[in-house]
Amino acid sequence: MEPASKSVSVQFVRQYTITEHICPVCGTPFSGPKLRVYCTPECVRKAAWARHGAEWNETRKAKRHESRSHLSQGDNS
Ligand SMILES: [Zn+2]
Numbered sequence: 001m002e003p004a005s006k007s008v009s010v011q012f013v014r015q016y017t018i019t020e021h022i023c024p025v026c027g028t029p030f031s032g033p034k035l036r037v038y039c040t041p042e043c044v045r046k047a048a049w050a051r052h053g054a055e056w057n058e059t060r061k062a063k064r065h066e067s068r069s070h071l072s073q074g075d076n077s
Pocket of ligand 1: 026028038039043
């Protein structure tokens with residue numbers, strides 16, 4: 001004898017406090033969880049670039065220079 005099965009729909013409600021923010025990148029007002037700072041992942045990326053872009057570029061430049069000097073080691077006579 002098979003056990004009777006029935007489907008039950010369950011709904012979960014996640015509760016967190018929604019607060020009003022203004023995105024520091026694009027200035028768009030939005031509401032979201034308290035810890036949220038930027039309105040979209042796009043703005044998160046932009047902000048990260050604004051903060052670290054210079055040093056990331058430096059790292060990139062250094063790496064490129066490194067690989068270039070490594071490549072041109074043979075032909076500097
Ligand atoms: Zn934004």
